[in-house]
Amino acid sequence: MMKKELKIKSNKTNQQKQKRTNPLANVFDDFIDFCQSKSLFMLHYCTGCGAIELPPAMTSRFDMERLGIQPMVTPRQADILLVTGYVSVKTLKRVILTYEQMQAPKYVIGICSCTVNGGMYWQSYATAKKLNEYMPVDVYIAGCMPRPEAVLEGLNRLKNNIKNDRKEQKGSAWKDYYKNYDYYLGNQQNLFGKEWQTPVDVIAEAKLYGLEGEGTYGENTKKLKMVQHPLLPQEMKL
Amino acid sequence: MSLESLNEILNKINTIKITHKHKRRIRVDVKADSLTTLLELIKGQASFLHLSAITCVDWIEDNQFELVYHVWSYEENCLISAHTRIDRDDAKFVTVYDLYKPADFFERDIYEMYGVFFIGSPRMEKFILTEWFGMPPMRKDFDSEAYVQETFNWTEYNPDWLQELSDQGGGIAIKPEDIRLSGTLHNKATHREREKAKKEHVVGKGWKS
Amino acid sequence: MSFVEIISELVLMPLIAFVVGLMMVLMMRKISARLQRRIGPPFFQPIYDIVKLYGKDTQVSHGLIHDIGIVMAVGGYIGAEILLPVPGMEGIADKGGIITLSYFLMIPSLGMALGVGQCANPNGSIGISRALTAMLAYDIPFIIVVFGAAWHYESTSLIGMIEYQQANAWGIIEMPFLAIAGLFALQGMLGKQPFEIYIAPAEIATGPMVEMSGKYMGGLFVMQTFQLYTAGVLYASLFLGGGESWLDLLPKAFLVVAIPMSIAFLFPRYKTEDLIRILWKWPVMLALIGLAFIL
C-alpha cells in the first residue's frame, strides 16, 4: 500500500445553516430537527467487538426504543451508522460504501477505543486506526467496549446535538463529507490504492444539494475522474 | 488400543522421534516426506479421525517452516502432534486434503499467512486477506509495527491540560511508541535518556512531534 | 349530500384513518415491547418517524416507476379509506361497495411490486415475489369470506352490511367460521408472523423495503398506518357490527388489530410454501364450512 501522506482538511468548521426569511419555515425546520432527534434509525455495522454490547442496549434490559432509536437493516433507511470497534481495511471499504449510501442527514458514531486511535490493534497491519480520517464522526463513545448505558448516553448526546443543530452547529458533520470530500477521498486512496472509487457520485450529490465547499474538489478527486466510469442501471431479470 | 501398539504403528516410519508429553499428548517428529504416510497410518490403523489443526511456525533463523499437524482420536482420546520441517525458501508441501477435509481451511490459511504452497489443495487462493497485497504477514520478517508506522497516522491530541503543562515547560516526555517500537524494554524514563532526548529536541530532531 | 360535504369527507376520512393508524402503530409497538418485557417507544414515536423520513435532506429515487409505485401503494389505501364507511361519514362507500374495496386493497401490493422492481435489488425482487405470493395465498380465504358475508348480508355495500348487523346480530355470532377465517386472512394481509414472509430481515434483508429511503420509506410508513386502520375497520364492519359512533367503532377496530399483533410476536414465520399450504388449507376450509352454513 501507499506511504502515508498527511492530508490537510480545509475549512473544518461547518458553515451556519441558512436562516430562512419566512418565520413559518423556521418553525417548520425546527420541527423537523426535533423529529429527527426523536426518531433515529440505526445501522449497527458489526465491525468489531463493540457490537456485542449493542444487543443488550437494544433489547429489554436497556431498551433503546425508549429514545426513539431502533435498528434498521439497510443503509438506505438508517440515520445513524454505528461503527462498533476496530475497522479492518477490508471492512472499511464496506463501511464507506454503507456510509455513502445512507441518506442525509446521517450520523456516524464511533464506539470503542479502536475508532479513535487504533485501540488494542494499534500495531495491527490489518486495521485502520482513525475513523475520522475516512468519514466525519459525530459522536465518540469511549470504552473497550462501552457498556450499554454508555452507548445510550452517547446516543443521547447525539440527540441533543441534532436538536441544537442550528444553535451550536453540532450534529451536522455529514456536511463535512461533502465539503471536504477531497480530504476524505485522499485518505481512502492512501489506504485502498489510487484506483479506489465508490458507486455513489459524491461530487454530483454535493452539487445537487448545494453542499459544495472549497475542499470538495482537489487533486484527489481529479484522480477519481480518471478511473470513474458511469454506472449502468441493472436490468431486472424475472 | 494400547500404548505399545500405537508406538508400533508409529515406529513403522523410519527416522521418527516420539515424545510422550503426557497421557494424552504425543509429539512426533518426522521428515517431511514421511508425514503423509504417518497421517495415513494413524488415520487408517489407529482411528485418528479428527484433524484438530495445522500450525505453521516460522523458524527464520533455521530458514525453515515447521508444520505441525494436531490429530485427535475419538477412540484413544489422545492427540498426536506431528512436527515436520520444510525449507523456507522453497515453501511447498503436499496437501493432506484427501485425508482430512478440514485441511482445506488450514492450508489456505497457512498459504495466505506464510506463503507455503500446498500442492493439490483444492483452494489455494486468497480468503481472509483478499485486500492485502504485501508479503504474507505472519512471516517473521514482516514487521507489522513498522508497517503501521509507515502507513497510518496517529491521532494527535492537544488537550488543554497538555498545553498548560507545555507552557510551564513540561509536556510529553516519553511516547509509548518509543518504548514499544524499539523492540526492547529499554528504559526511556531515566534522567540520562531524557536528557539525551531533550538534546535531540533542541537540535531539532522532532522529539515532541 | 352536497358537493362540499363530499369533498370534506374525502379529505377527512383519510386524515382520520392516518391518525387512528398512527395510534395503531404505537399500539403494535407497545404490545411488542410488553411481550418482550420492555417499555417501548414514546407516545408520539410513529409521527416522529414519519416526519423524520419525509424531512430527510437527501432523497434517492430509483426512477419514475419507483415514484409511481409508492404513490400507488399509498393511493390504493387512500382510495380504500374513502370506500370504508365510518360513523358520521360515508364518503363514496355507497357507490363502491366491498368488491371495489377488495380491488383497492390489492393495488398497494402491485404498486410496491412496480416500485421495487425498479430498484433492481435482488433482495427486493425476492421480497416482492414473496409478497405477491402471500397476497395470492390470503386473498383466496379473504374473497371467500367477503363473498360469504355479502351473501349473508345480501348486500355488497358495507353500509348495508353494517345496518344489517345493527338491526340483527353481529356477523361474528351469525357466521363464526367465516369470522375466524377472516382473522387468518387478516393476519396474512397485515403480513405479521407467522405469515410475515416478505419482510424477513434475516433471510432477505427486509425484502421490498431494501432500497426504500427517505420519503419513499415514509410513504411505506404511512401506508402501514392506513393498512392497520383499514384492516381493523373493515373487519369490525364485516363481523363486529361496525360502529354507531367513533366510541363504538374504535375499540372494536383496535381490538381487531391487537389480536394479530399479539400473536405475531410469539411466532416465527412460515416458509413460503408452508404459508400457502396453511392459508389455503385451514382458513379456506373454515370459510367454506362457514359458507356452507349460511348458504
Place this chain on the structure above:
Amino acid sequence: MRPENYQAVPLGDSNEYEIFIGPNHPGIEGNYALKLILDGDTVVKGTTDAGYLHRGFEKLMEGRLWIQNLAIVPRICVPDPAPMEVSYSLAVEEIMGIDAPIRAQWIRVLQLELSRIAAHLFTFGGHAATTGMYTPMYWGVADRDLVLDLFEDFTGGRVYSIYNIPGGVRRELPEGFLEKLSHLLDYLESRQNDYDNLLFTNQIFVQRAKGVGVLSKEDALEYGVTGPNLRACGLAFDVRRDDPYLIYDQLEFDIPTQQKGDAWSRILVRRDELFQSIHILRQVIAKLPSIKGPIRTAIPNPLSWNVPAGEAYARVESSKGELAYYVVSDGGDKPYRVHVRGPSSMHAVQTLEFLAKGARIEDVAQIMFSLDACPPEVDR
C-alpha cells in the same frame, strides 16, 4: 479498484443469480459474508468470504509480552471470551510446568460455565430471530445480561473478563458472590418454562428447525465439526470429559446428544447443555467454600518474564466446540508463535458451505446461526 460486492455479476443465460449475505446483514452472525448463487429459492453454491474481522491476532501476540496477551486473547471470540483466557493460560502453564492452585481451577470452571450459559442464551435469541421470532432474542439477551452482571462483580468487566493469568486468577471472588450466583441459577431455572413455551415447544419453530442443515455423523467427522454441533449428530464427545482439563474430572455432568444433526437437534443440545452448566455451577457452589488456599502461583515479574522454550497444545470446550491454543515459546519474553484453533473456523467455512449447498435461501441464516458460528474465530 472497486469493492467486490458492488455490482452483481451477470451469470450468462442461466436463471441463476448471485446474492450477497453480509457483511452487514441481519442473517449473518457478526461481520462475515456469504456469496450465494441462487436458482429460484435454492442455493446452487455458497461461498464464504471472511477476513472482515481480521486483525492479525497471532501476529500481534508475537509482538506482546506474555502477560500483555491476556488482554488480547478474549477478543478472539466475543460472545464467549472466557475459554480463550483459560486456554491461553493453560497452554502457558503447561510450557512453564506449573499448575494453577486448586481453588483457582474451581474458579476458572465457574467462569467457564457462566460464560457458556451467557453464550447459549445469546445463541437461542439469534437462532430464533433468523426465523422471524424476535421475542426470544429480547429475553435471551436480557437474561444473558444478568450473567454479565455477575461477571462484572467478580472480574471487573462485563464482557472481557481478563481475569485469568497464567498460574491462576487475578482476584478472589467478592463476598456473597456464591449466593448471588445461586439466585441467578434459580432465576434461570424458573425461566425455563417460559423459554420452552415460547421457543422449544413452539410448533412453528420446531417445524422450521427440523430437517434444516442436516449433518450426518460421518459428514460431521469429516468436516472437523466439534462441540454441540457434533453432539447433535450423535457423537458424545466433549473435551471436558474426554480430554479433561482443570477439575472437570471431579465434576459430574451429562453430555447431551441428539441423533439427527439438524438445526433442531443442535438447539436442543444447547438447551440441555445450558442446564448441565447450571448443574455444574451448583456443584461449584457447594464445593468452592470448602476449598481454601491461594488463587495464584507466583509468576516472575511480568516485565521480565521469560517462558522457557517449549510448546503446548491446550484444548478447552467452548460453547462453540473445541477450542485450542498452540503456543510455542523460544524462551523469550514474548510468545514465538500462537495458533488459535477456533471451533468456528471449521463450522463457518467448509461446513457452512457444505450445508448451504442445496438449501433454501430462507434457511441459510438459520443454518449459520444453528452452527453457532463465530466469525472472529475464523478471521483472527
Place this chain on the structure above:
Amino acid sequence: MKKIDYRDKGSILNPLKNLQFFARKPITEKLEPRPASASYRGFHINDMDLCIGCSSCQKICDNAAITMVEVPSIKEDAAKGIRNLRPAIDYGRCCWCALCVDICPTSAIEMTREYVHTCDGDDTDSYFVFPSENGIHDLKFAKGWTKTEDSDLLDRIRRPMGEMKPEARINNFDEVVDGFTMEMAVEEASRCVDCGLCEDACPAHMHAPNYIRSIYEGNLEQAVEWMYETNPFSHVCGRVCTHICEDACSLGRVDENGVKNSQPIAIRWLKRFAMDNVSKATIKHIAQKGKTHIKSGKSVAVIGAGPAGLTAAFDLAKKGHRVTVYEALPKAGGMTRYGIPNYRLPEDRLDQDIEVITSVGVKINYNVRVGTDISMQQIHQENDAVILAIGLHNGRSTRISGSDNKAVVKAVDLLRMIPQGDKFIAPKSAVVIGGGNVAMDIARSMARLQMKQHNKVNVVVSALEALGNSFLADDEEVSESLEEGITILDSRGPKQCVISKGRLTGLETVNVLSIFDNKGRFSPKYDNSDLQYHPAEMVIEAIGQSADITLLGKDLIEELDWDRGRIKINDNGSTSVEWLWSAGDMVKGPDVINAVADGHRVANDIDSYLTR
C-alpha cells in the same frame, strides 16, 4: 429439568401462554447509568503524591496507551526516587485491562467505577486524559479495580541473603555474607521492573536496570560490561556501597493503604554476584573496551589512590592520557582498604579492582607521600593537570575532657592498623563513641579481635541518635553488631573520659534530649541528671573524619578558595586553581560511590580541558 424429545412436535398453543407477559412488569432499567460493581474497571485515577513516575504502567500497557508526561510543578528527587513524570492515558488505545493498576509499585494508579465518556466528533482531545485523584470528569466516583494482594503482579519480597552465623564469624575477619547463587540471583533480578530510578539516584548513574536485566538473562559478562561503563570499583561497590539506589528503588515503597511489605531489589548483592562470577581475565578484557589507542601526549597526576582518584585515573587513561598516581601508603584503595574491615570487603576483591584499573595503563607510585617525598610544585610542573583526591584520613575528636589521653584513639587510625597484621593487641573492653557505619566497623572489628585474643567480647557503642529510622548506621550493621555481642547504647552523649592516674578507666555518658536546634544545626542538648559510667580500657572516637591538607603547602592553601573547611570546587570538580581538581571524600564527604562519581566528573572535565 423437563426433557424435550427430538420427535416432539410442539404445540401451536404453547407460545400463546406467554400472553401472560401483558400482566408482568417490564425489566427495563432506568435511563441513568447504573452504578458499576465494586471492582469495576472504569476510568483511571492517579494519586499524584503516591505516583513516582517510574513508568512501569507505560511498559506493561499492551496497547501503548500510556504516555509519560513531564509535570514541572512536581519536584524531582532522585535520592528518594521521585520523578516528575506522570502517566497520561489515551482512551483511544486503552482496553481497561487494569494491568497498569496491578503492576503499579506504589498503588498510585487505580480504576474507578466511572465508565461513561462520550464526546463530539471534533473533540477527540478529551480522549487523552491526565488522570488525577478525581477521575476523568472530576466527579469523584468510588474506586473500582484497585490492587489487592492477589492481583499484585510484582514480587515484593527479596531473596534472603545467606550469611555466617554470629558464632562462626565473631573470631575472624572472613566475609560475613555468602552471596547469591545463580538461581537466587536470577530470581532476585527477575523482580526488577526496569524503572531506572536507581540509575537516577546513583551518584555514578550506574546502569543498574541494564545489568540486572543481563543477570536475569544469565549473561553475566554483559552485566559486567554495563557496570564498567560507569564504575571501575564494582567489586568494592558490590559489597560496601551505601546503595542509594536501593533506597530509591520503586519496589521499596510501602504504603499503609496498599502494599504492606515490599523490599527493594538487592542491587548491591546482584552486582557482587556478577562480579564474583566473571573471571578476572574477562573483566580485564571488558575494562579495556572503549580505550583509545591514540596517545594524547598530555599527562595527569592523581594524588591519592582511593576510589575517586583511581576512577579518574581509569577514565583518563582510557582516553589516552598518561596518568601517574601518587599513594602515600603501601597499597592502593585508600579508605576502602584502610577504613573498611575485611569481613565486609575482603582485600583480594579490592586488589582485583585495582589490578583491572592498572591494567588499562594507570601507573601507581606507592609509598610516595606528597609534600614530603615529592612536592606539589614538582608535580604541577611535570603534569598538565593534577587531581587531589586524598580522602579523609584524620579522625575528628570529641574534645571532651580526657580525650587527649593516649588510650582515647580515633577510629580511622585503628582501622588502618588492623589489617596490617596481628601486631595490634585489642583492649579487653572498649567504648566506641559514634553511631555511624565507621563506629560499627570499628566496634565489630574490635569485637573480632577481642574474641580472637581474649575469647570475650566487651564493646559498647554510644551513639547520639536513637535507634530507628534516624540512626546513622545501616539497619543490617546494627542487627549484625547486636548478634555479635556488641552493646549499643542509643541517645547517649559522651560527657567525659574518666582518667585515674593517667590511665583511662571508662567513659561517662549522658542522655540526649535533642541533637539539632530548631534551625536544623548540630547542637546536642543533654540531660545531665541521667549519667552512666562505662568502664573501658580504650575509648574510640568515631564521630567523623577530616582531610589532611598539609601536603598542599602554604602557598597553595592560601591560593585556594575554601568552603567550611573543604576545598571549594565547582560542579565539575575544578578548584579555583586552574590546573588543580579535587575529588572524592575530601570534598564530598565519605562515600565510595560518590567518590567514584566524582572521579568520573573530574576526569570528564579534565579531558575536555586538556583536549580543548
